[in-house]
Amino acid sequence: MTDTHTPAPTTASASSEPPPKARPPKRKSMYPMWFYAPAGVIYTALFVVPTFASFYFSLTRWTIFDSEFIGLDNFRTxxxxxxxxxxxxxxxxxxxxxxxxxxxxxxxxxxxxxxxxxxxxxxxxxxxxxxxxxxxxxxxxxxxxxxxxxxxxxxxxxxxxxxxxxxxxxxxxxxxxxxxxxxxxxxxxxxxxxxxxxxxxxxxxxxxxxxxxxxxxxxxxxxxxxxxxxxxxxxxxxxxxxxxxxxxxxxxxxxxxxxxxxxxxxxxxxxxxxxxxxxxxxxxxxxxxxxxxxxxxxxxxxxxxxxxxx
Amino acid sequence: MSSATGISKANRAYSRIGGLVAIVVTAVVFLVPFAFIFLTASKDRAEASMLQFSWPTQWAFFENLQEVFEHRDGIIITAFINSTLLTVGSIAIMVILSAMVGYVLQRRKSKWNPLINFLVLAGLIVPPAVVPTIWVMQALGIYKTLHGLIFIEVAFGMSFCILMFRAFVASIPRELDEAAIMDGAGPVRLFFRVIFPLLRSVIVTVIVVQAVTVFNDFQNPLYFLPGDDGATLQVVLYALQGQFSTQWNLMFMNILVIMVPMLIMYVFFNRQIVAGMTSGAVKG
Missing domain, CATH: 1.10.3720.10 (MetI-like)
Known part of the structure; x- marks a missing residue:
């Protein structure tokens, strides 16, 4: 709703609510990016990170607590x-x-x-x-x-x-x-x-x-x-x-x-x-x-x- | 004219004979295994151990049912509760979070869209890396916990849901959004009060499909929630396979008990299940 009113009263309301309206070209979308955030956090933590980590850990001798880099030995085996x-x-x-x-x-x-x-x-x-x-x-x-x-x-x-x-x-x-x-x-x-x-x-x-x-x-x-x-x-x-x-x-x-x-x-x-x-x-x-x-x-x-x- | 009736006669014969043959064949191939489960679950221990496909001479259905529920201080009941919590919890989170993603992904064109679409498809295709996932879960302190497993199911099931929601949101006219904005709705109200209720039919589809998937899941509980306390029905059933190898009546009673919720779902949500599972979500 702020979007529709911003163009005209910029100067008038600047005193009452300075931060959001100080930069007129920045309009808040009705489809905010933070809608991605909760899903993104879960997905990144439990799927993306483990997937990337798997590439590293597949090159190690690993006991969960510590890992030792052994190159391609696992793949050779x-x-x-x-x-x-x-x-x-x-x-x-x-x-x-x-x-x-x-x-x-x-x-x-x-x-x-x-x-x-x-x-x-x-x-x-x-x-x-x-x-x-x-x-x-x-x-x-x-x-x-x-x-x-x-x-x-x-x-x-x-x-x-x-x-x-x-x-x-x-x-x-x-x-x-x-x-x-x-x-x-x-x-x-x-x-x-x-x-x-x-x-x-x-x-x-x-x-x-x-x-x-x-x-x-x-x-x-x-x-x-x-x-x-x-x-x-x-x-x-x-x-x-x-x-x-x-x-x-x-x-x-x-x-x-x-x-x-x-x-x-x-x-x-x-x-x-x-x-x-x-x-x-x-x-x-x-x-x-x-x-x-x-x-x-x-x-x-x-x-x-x-x-x-x- | 005579040839037309000839054709329809042939058609009617085909309809009857073809149908009858199919009924017999499907009965043998698809119904006999289920009948076998039911009959064995109704027999006493000695008769069940013969593994015959026969009518029970002595019906012990309710005795077996009682024994299954009393086995090991009611581990089946605990497992039932765990499975229910897992299914309900993960689906509630999955539906809301994926609806939010699917909605913004469809409505807002941003430079991030290709990346997000790629991640969603990757979630459908890439097999999860098991031990690194355990490693992350341990670091977060959610390994071997029910809520940890709930988040796992959410993470692995989200891609399918997002694709379903994105496709459905595309069919909701943007004019509706604009009208709501004119009426003074903010982004949160627009989504939860206007859009989310309109998603009802696809939400039902997503819920039933994911309920079947999560309820029947065996691999994730096996890896991420080992131990008796949090055991889900599928894991308990698997563990009983070893213990009950001489008590087939109880084993099959267990299978029967586990099948019942799915059977009920199928009776009530036949159409949604079929629609969801055959939607070919991979097409994106």
Missing amino acids: FFSEPYLFDSLVNTIIYAVVTSAAKVVIGLLLAVFLSSQIIARGYLRSVIFFPTLVSAVGVGVTFSVLMDPFDGLINNLLAKVGIDGPGWITDPDMALLSVAAVDIWRGVGIATLIYIAGIVAIPQEYFEAARVDGANAFRNFWHITLPLMKPATATVIILSLIGGLRSFDLIWTMTKGGPGFSSDVLASVVYKQYQAGFYGLSTAGNVVLFLLVAAIVIPLFWFLNRKQVEQ
């Missing part, structure tokens, strides 16, 4: 020890497998669930609900269901004459089994993102295609699929970020085992932290940061640029 390095490979496999599956299954489910079938609302709810169950709950449940001897999955497979594998006890299977549970839990979000995209396609496209005599498959291939690019970008980025950082599900289902076969970067960070190797743990964190940045930022830029062009 990380890349030379197979059980540490494999976690990097596993992280990439896990993230790629889960996001690819969420894209493919999510899109197919979405096409199916937006077509004219009965019980659509029920089906959507059922597919989405696992997203809301905690990873710990899902992990415990599936580690029981996937038990090689007593588990429900292998019991069912045995009834149809298949000798089920040791889902989470076989080193070759463990990581992919956890990834499968991750897909089970997360495909609902992907599906609903795609459904929102499909619903937004103007019906005229399909009508025109019908006049041209296109069948359902050609509709999907030439209309739905190309128009799903923004939705796909969202699904890929969301699930890649989630997949690369994934910890809860892996930790409750396998703890990175058997051996180190399903260890990912986030679980290595936790293990090294528990063992008291804070410097090495932080180095693992930095590797994870660099991996996420190297994969997500180019993708983000690439996919967003394409959207802007459209």
Whole structure:
């Protein structure tokens, strides 16, 4: 309100309230910068500072109380020890497998669930609900269901004459089994993102295609699929970020085992932290940061640029 | 004409058969695990240990429920209180602070905007550095405290909220601000009395999405609030995994108890949860 009155009575009010009106060009904004302050303090203290500090502490031998600079030794250890390095490979496999599956299954489910079938609302709810169950709950449940001897999955497979594998006890299977549970839990979000995209396609496209005599498959291939690019970008980025950082599900289902076969970067960070190797743990964190940045930022830029062009 | 009815007949058949097949498949894939949780939670100890997918011969649902709540002097109840305080506290702070940021960020064009936008996106993408965060929290004296964990959840969840608020504020006409300014409102009154109430629908979305995230969070409580006193439900459930490995009925009763709040949320806020989680907030 002061803003609207300042120009005329500058000299008159200067005597009563000198400091604010002594400099007429400075107007107080209605959108003050201090609105940023409380959020900025919390964010800086608990996110920005630790992130920058991690770059330094990853170069040290660290016991929280004092740290000794050892250069790149932690990274050398990380890349030379197979059980540490494999976690990097596993992280990439896990993230790629889960996001690819969420894209493919999510899109197919979405096409199916937006077509004219009965019980659509029920089906959507059922597919989405696992997203809301905690990873710990899902992990415990599936580690029981996937038990090689007593588990429900292998019991069912045995009834149809298949000798089920040791889902989470076989080193070759463990990581992919956890990834499968991750897909089970997360495909609902992907599906609903795609459904929102499909619903937004103007019906005229399909009508025109019908006049041209296109069948359902050609509709999907030439209309739905190309128009799903923004939705796909969202699904890929969301699930890649989630997949690369994934910890809860892996930790409750396998703890990175058997051996180190399903260890990912986030679980290595936790293990090294528990063992008291804070410097090495932080180095693992930095590797994870660099991996996420190297994969997500180019993708983000690439996919967003394409959207802007459209 | 005949071909048209042919098509609609085929469509109706597709609608029925496709729907039925989907109902059966989703029942097996998605409902059986939940039914398994419920049935095992209702069995007595001996029967539950067989891990069969079967109807309980002896229903022990309420006995199990009681036993779960009495386990270790009611640690589940303590954990329930902790989880509730954590969820409510962090979301209250998160909503107000991010609404303030999202609002000014959308309304005011300043040279800081690119930096702030960058920081917000970084908050979505960058994985938090664990041990350095503990180091900072120790220096501030908030490590292993509930309010410390609340601030952690606020810091890590804020980016999503800011993006949601910024997008929504863009749809509120500036004329409204100007009218309020004409009426003599200051910046604080303009925001809290005029703008904030208009954000109601997006606030509900943010609250339900973050409630699910914070309530289900396992990693942050595990790192930043270790110990029994402040344990949240997810951490207690994880700890029980080792202790209850011979008492599957109690283990699954625990899972069931933890799922109930989310189920209730889903029943009431179905639309907001779906809208929030599928908004593709990363697009900024």
